[in-house]
Amino acid sequence: MGEPHETLLEVRDLRTYFRGEEGVAKAVDGVSLTLRAGETLGLVGESGCGKSVTALSILGLVPNPPGYIAGGEIRFAGRDLTQVSANELRGLRGNDIAMIFQEPMTALNPVLTVGEQIAETVRLHRGLGRDAARARAIEMLALVNIPSPEERVDAYPHQLSGGMRQRVMIAMAMSCDPRLLIADDPTTALDVTVQAQILELIETLQTERGTGVLLITHDLGVVAEVADRVAVMYAGKIVEVAPVDELYERPAHPYTVGLFRSLPDLAQHGERLHAIEGSVPSAFRYPTGCRYRTRCPLASELCASSEPPLASVATASGAHTVACHHADRVGEL
Numbered sequence: 001m002g003e004p005h006e007t008l009l010e011v012r013d014l015r016t017y018f019r020g021e022e023g024v025a026k027a028v029d030g031v032s033l034t035l036r037a038g039e040t041l042g043l044v045g046e047s048g049c050g051k052s053v054t055a056l057s058i059l060g061l062v063p064n065p066p067g068y069i070a071g072g073e074i075r076f077a078g079r080d081l082t083q084v085s086a087n088e089l090r091g092l093r094g095n096d097i098a099m100i101f102q103e104p105m106t107a108l109n110p111v112l113t114v115g116e117q118i119a120e121t122v123r124l125h126r127g128l129g130r131d132a133a134r135a136r137a138i139e140m141l142a143l144v145n146i147p148s149p150e151e152r153v154d155a156y157p158h159q160l161s162g163g164m165r166q167r168v169m170i171a172m173a174m175s176c177d178p179r180l181l182i183a184d185d186p187t188t189a190l191d192v193t194v195q196a197q198i199l200e201l202i203e204t205l206q207t208e209r210g211t212g213v214l215l216i217t218h219d220l221g222v223v224a225e226v227a228d229r230v231a232v233m234y235a236g237k238i239v240e241v242a243p244v245d246e247l248y249e250r251p252a253h254p255y256t257v258g259l260f261r262s263l264p265d266l267a268q269h270g271e272r273l274h275a276i277e278g279s280v281p282s283a284f285r286y287p288t289g290c291r292y293r294t295r296c297p298l299a300s301e302l303c304a305s306s307e308p309p310l311a312s313v314a315t316a317s318g319a320h321t322v323a324c325h326h327a328d329r330v331g332e333l
Contacts, residue, residue: 008180008212009035009058014072016050016057018283019065025283027053029236031072032310037179040206040213042227042244044220044259048280050236051216052102055182058214059099060089076180095125098173099182100202104165108157114141114168115153118175125176140171144201163194170198174205181206184216199226220263224248229319232256235281235291238310242320252313252322254296257333290325297333298326 016028028050035041043051056062058074060081074081076097081089093099101107109117118140119133128136134153141149144167157165166186173181183202187195203226206213215227223230223244230247232240232255240253251257261274278295281287289307293299302325313320313327324330 006037007034008037008039008077009033009214010073010075011054011058012073012075014054014057014074015070016053016062016067017070018067020284022282022284026236026286027067027283028057029283029286031233031236031238033231033238033241035180035212035214037212038206038210039229040203040215040227042223042230043214043216043233044218044223044230045233046218046259046276046280048283049233050283051233052184054233055099055184055214055216058182059093059097060086061093091125094121094173094178095176096178097180097182098176098178099184100166100169100173100186102185102188104162104169105157107169108165110157113154113156114160115155118168118172121172121175136175137171140175141168143174143205144168144171145197146171163190163198166190166194166198167201170201170205174209174211177209178211180212180214182214182216185218186215187219187222188217195222196225202226220259232259235286236283237291237323239292239324240320240322241310242313242315243317246315246317246320250315250320252320252327252330253292253324254298254326254330254333255292257330258295290323298324298329300326 011031011033014028014031018025018027031054045051057069069082115134115137118137122128122136123133138149138153141152146152146164146167187198190198199222202213205211217223227244230242230244231238232253234255240256251260258276262276264273276295281291287294289305290303293303308323308325310321310323313322
């Protein structure tokens, strides 16, 4: 894990909405988070909670229409990305801010070799000539442990395995030495051995280059391996933020407890796995008050009438916050 330094990314009260036939879907609805240089922040939650939309908002890649940023700030190295021009954003993407997408087969261009795709990035952002860009592509493929990079540089995506394609995505993302790397479920379709290699690779590159990493995943096991801090997201909002060890030892939100209990590795021998009843509410129709209350065993009338703010939990680190009216009762679960 990297040694945290200055604040690299600061998201304040971000709201990203989508217009639809049913009205307005509030996919991201008041999200605030910070990430320091050299730090890995895990962003976790079920599918449909708004994690990927948060990432696309940071990169300025929310399709408009139907999506739009309705409010908030996204400060990268002190600059509010919601206020910069499209050309400035293009200059930052791939250069200062890079992203590893969830499914490399759809993110990579099937009619270009992987070498051409990496070379295109460094030619665009670094102004390298054709030969120098090809040499950089081979160097990056070697860096991500692809065997025979001088040969694989001329391979097409379909000629590579899923693990190799994911390595190509990392090579492309890291080719311009970005200050911020957003990894959206980078190991979701990979077997456990390749998954461990990919995570180790990201961590090594981060340590060597001081890159800040925003790791988006639904896999709490992955987060435990590589994250410094964790932000738990539910129904468009952050409901808990804590250093990784603290979160695992003492989760303070009923939703976080539910996520942990659904993990096979954390279940006691012979104990049935717990599932969180119900599903994430539609972004078109969130419940009043606390959005988790319809699935929460601690829910009360207060939860229906009042939305809980993120508030500090008394811990040794002083860096643990939770949005729950009954955080003091979570130990009963």
